[in-house]
Amino acid sequence: MEIAELMASPLNLAVIVKLEPDFSEGSVSYNSDGTLNRAETKSILGPHSAIASAAAFYAKVKYGAVISVATMGPPIADSALQQAQLISDADSLHLYSDRIFSGADTLATAEVLKTGIKKMEGTGEMDIVFSGHRASDGETGQTGPQTAWKLGYTFLGNVICYDVDIEKRIVTAKRLITLQGTPDVIEEIEAPLPVFITVDPSYRSVFNTVSLRLASVKYQKEAEQRAQNYKNYLKIFNAQQLEVDPKFVGLPGSPTIVYKVERIPKARASRRAEVIDGSDQQQLRRVAEKIHEIVGRVVNQ
Amino acid sequence: MERFDVAIVGGGTAGFSALQQLSNLGKQAILIEAGKTPGSKNVSGGILYSKTPKNGRVYNVEDVFGQEFVTQAPVERLITKYILHATSNDKVFSIDLTPAHEYQSNFAYSVLLTKLIPWFAKQAGENAERQGGGIVSGVHVRGVSWNGDKTIVETDELEPFEVKAIIAADGVNSELAELSKARPKFTPEELYQGVKVVVKLPEEILQERFNIKPNEGAAHLFAGDVTLDHIGGGFLYTNRDTLSLGAVYHYDSLMENPVEPYVLVDRLLKNPLISEFVKDEVAIKEDIDKSLATQEQLRARFAVSKLLKNWGDLRDQYYSRLGRARLVENGRYKSEEEIKARLDSIRNELVGRYNTKFVNDYVELEYSAKLVPDGKRCRMKKPYRKNILFVGDAAGRGIFVGPRIEGLNVGIDDAVRAANSISRSLDRNNFAEEYMGEFYTKSIEDSPYTRDMKEIDKDYLKLFLDAAKAVPVDIVKARYGIIFKLMSSGMLRGLAVGFANILGYDRLLPMVETRETYVQVPIELAEKLGSHTASTYSCTIPTIAQRIAKLRYNDDTLSHIRILDPKSEFMRKMVVLCPTKCYSIEQEEVMLQHEGCIECGSCAKETDWKHPRGEKGIEFRYG
Structure with a gap:
């Protein structure tokens, strides 16, 4: 994209996404010890990354935003970028791929992503960066906030919807706050751009005018076209091209390490199940009798 | 508030034809459809005709969508055979009505609307975008209001918007007709209730069975004892690799003597001729040996499922040239x-290793229902209200004269006329009833289709009578014998048709559309002239619960239907006549469970009936 074009856009957005194992039925494989068999399991764009991409698409439809999607991962992670482009109609795709990035914890990952986002900015400023709520294979929920901190952006978490006042350069957002023992609360907040948004799983874009619906159809079609030729939009950076400090990335840049994973043993069930084959009337009658008996017992109590 | 020139409400064949035509004329139009995707809520019989009447012109599908329709559209088969069967028990007497079917016809295709409508939507949508319009799906229009010269459209999902004119293509249960008070709801006397099942049949088996060439198809109609003494009949149309089998009855005839709609389809399936038509090879899984270890039982279960799937998929491919x-x-x-x-080796493995049995049966894919307005009785005399023009089913238009069954093409003709009328009004910025509505009415009145809803076409009648020539005059009851005699001579036929048209359809129809015509005469014909048919098996017919379980819904927690009087005679009949058994009686009052509703509108007359909110409700896979 030309710099002039980038400057002309009212909003510059970045989305950080992750390639994750597909945990849906039929796609996932486990080793005999119960750990995930990564080689046999298909990888897809993480479900929370998909929601983040959809949140960015909202600004594309509403404000004509320019979107860049970025991920750190092996070369095959470009499929996550392709899927994110299909959802967000991204204008450019960035893959940060280098052997020295491997073994990174969340902080080292945030370093790579931050450097990448800074590089995307070019002469303009990145207005909003989106990330998912958390990854489905890591569950830390840290990469987003840490990237925000490294970028020095205002961090808005658990966002369920947002709007931007382009003139005043202010974002308004609703955050869902779930506290145990109290009713859920929705907080409305306002912050000056730039901001970093992590999207709540319940986020849903609402296109509530005819024009927005028509625009969304138009951009969806564009997204389908683009995603078919996603390689034309793809830029791959290694550590050198990204100009990251090797001290802060990969294993050397990771202050934490997962050294042991313990499985939580299953508690023994206190109930006993009886299998009744429902293939004939007789058997079904027994099911009815059982239900009758149990309901009767509960009622009598 | 946002403004657009034209809003089209409803994405059926008529709605999309209107969008395409307006866009062709360079006008801005948006089409609002409640279904999640275009086509997901459309049901038809269905055959789509293209016609060239001898007097006057009609607008055909290829006039609107171009020759691409003929070369690219996902239609099913070109119908080249049209046969009427009179049935009585195992006896069938058949009359070849192909010449009547071909009368004034350029072509006629069998269609499945969930496949065809998305194609219309793609063509019209791209065209509309160029004019600043487009398609908005998943949105339900709930109101229209007029404020001075402003027309405001309200929906369940979007902010209100302003338009200059509206085309109501929202079907037989048109909400726009009701809320604009353009017409009262249709009465049972003005409607047919149709129910249909789509049956799977591999392509080349189908071609061989119906003795048709690739891409060609057959239509079969049924009357006689299969009607269970109701006024109407059955139909069976061949699609590419499915069959559309259905029953269409005068709704008042069903009200008089209520019978569950699916029972009428089941009755068709029990006829030996039809059983043989739908017959296919079906695998029946043998129960897994319970004495085996659990692991082994599971392994066998998965293996059988996989083999059956492979066998089915491969068989479908094998019986298709492509x-x-x-x-x-x-x-x-x-x-x-x-x-x-x-294919044989998979089958042998299933039989030899897992005791799977292969039997003759049929495979039902989808159950659906729809009300059809009888254009002879209920076409709107003034198909407009303020700046809303009504088209197709919404305007109560369709041609149903004996074996002549046309609806889709009529809707397309209406849509073009409505689009042309609105285009003219946009040019003059005049949307007054006397300028736009009256112009549209006149255009509709000029349509040969409207003429066919008003009077008998003696040339069509001649073709019909020629086809029935084999019937000895003395075989049917005296009254019909005289009619046949009269109609067989050219001069007398002219006189008789002339006399009949003087009487008009209003007085003629109660004499012709009777049990005698649809039930007794066909039974007599079959009894006296028919040949015996036999079936080698009997269909395993699914229960209504099994049929509903196969349908796909996006459940709406809010009901789109509200019962007005739970004790009324009409509502009591709905307990039987609702095609998906949404009604039941509890403590003398009729209760509704809307979750299984397939939105046919059979209960609309005495309920507060709306289409579900955007994206909610039934999603058909065949339509």
Whole structure:
């Protein structure tokens, strides 16, 4: 994209996404010890990354935003970028791929992503960066906030919807706050751009005018076209091209390490199940009798 | 508030034709459809005709969508055979009505709307975008209000918007007709209730069975004892690799003597001729040996499921010329013989190793229902209200004269006329009733289709009578004998038709559309002239619960229907006449469970009936 074009856009957005194992039925494989068999399991764009991409698409439809999607991962992670482009109609795709990035914890990952986002900015400023709520294979929920901190952006978490006042350069957002023992609360907040948004799983874009619906159809079609030729939009950076400090990335840049994973043993069930084959009337009658008996017992109590 | 020139409400064949035509004329139009995607809520019989009447002109599908329709549209088969069967028990007397079917016809295709409508939507949508319009799906229009010269459209999902004119293509249960008070709801006397099942049948087996060439198709109609003494009949149309089998009855005839709609379809399936038509090879899984270890039982269960799926998929491909070619082309098989060998080996494994049985039965894919307005009785005399023009089913238009069954093409003709009328009004910025509505009314009145809803066409009648020539005059009851005699001579026929048209359809129809015509005469014909038919098996017919379980819904927690009087005679009949058994009686009052509703509108007359909110409700896969 030309710099002039980038400057002309009212909003510059970045989305950080992750390639994750597909945990849906039929796609996932486990080793005999119960750990995930990564080689046999298909990888897809993480479900929370998909929601983040959809949140960015909202600004594309509403404000004509320019979107860049970025991920750190092996070369095959470009499929996550392709899927994110299909959802967000991204204008450019960035893959940060280098052997020295491997073994990174969340902080080292945030370093790579931050450097990448800074590089995307070019002469303009990145207005909003989106990330998912958390990854489905890591569950830390840290990469987003840490990237925000490294970028020095205002961090808005658990966002369920947002709007931007382009003139005043202010974002308004609703955050869902779930506290145990109290009713859920929705907080409305306002912050000056730039901001970093992590999207709540319940986020849903609402296109509530005819024009927005028509625009969304138009951009969806564009997204389908683009995603078919996603390689034309793809830029791959290694550590050198990204100009990251090797001290802060990969294993050397990771202050934490997962050294042991313990499985939580299953508690023994206190109930006993009886299998009744429902293939004939007789058997079904027994099911009815059982239900009758149990309901009767509960009622009598 | 946002403004657009034209809003089209409803994405059926008429709605999309209107969008295409307006866009062709360079006008801005948006089409609002409640279904999640275009086509997901459309049901038809269905055959789509293109016609060239001898007097006057009609607008055909290819006039609107271009020759691409003929070369690209996902239609099913070109219908080249049209046969009427009179039935009584196992006896069937058949009359070939192909010449009547071909009368003034350029072509007629069998169609499945969930496949065809998305094609219309793609063409019209792209065209509309160029004019600043487009398609908005998943949105339900709930109101229109007029404020001075402003027309405001309200929906369940979007902010209100302003338009200059509206085309109501929202079907037989048009909410726009009701909220604009353009017409009262249709009465049972003005409607047909149709129910349909789509049956699976591999392509080449279908072609061989119906003795048709690739891409060609057949239509079969049924009357006689299969009607269970109601006024109407059955139909069976061949699609590419499915059959559309259905029953269409005068709704008042069903009200008089209520019977569950699916029972009428089941009755058709029990007829030996139809049983043989739908017959296919079906695998029946044998129960897994319970004495085996649990692991082994599971393994066998998975293995059988996988083999059955492979067998079914491969068989569908094998019995399709293109399917076979594809398998060989992509290198999966070296030759057609190899595919056959593989198919046999899977079958042998299933039989030999897992005791699977292969029997004759039929495979039902989808159950659906729809009300059809009888254009002879209920077409709107003034198909407009303020700046809303009504088209197709919404305007109560369709041609149903004996074996002549046309609805889709009529809607397309209306849509073009409505689009042309609105285009003219946009040019003059005049949307007054007397300028736009009256112009549209006149255009509709000029349509040969409207003429066919008003009077008998003696040339069509001649073709029909010629086809029935084989019927000895003295075989049917005296009254019909005289009619046949009269109609068989050219001069007398002219006189008789002239006299009949003087009487008009209003007085004529109660004499012609009777049990005698649809039930007794066909039974007599079959009894006296028919030949015996036999079926080698009897269909395992699914229960209504099984049929509903196969349908796909996006449940709406809010009901789109509200009962007005739970004790009314009409509502009590709905307990029987609702095609998906949404009604039941509890403590003398009729209760509704809306979750299984397939939105046919059979209960609309005495309920507060709306279409579900955007994206909610039934999603058909065949339509």
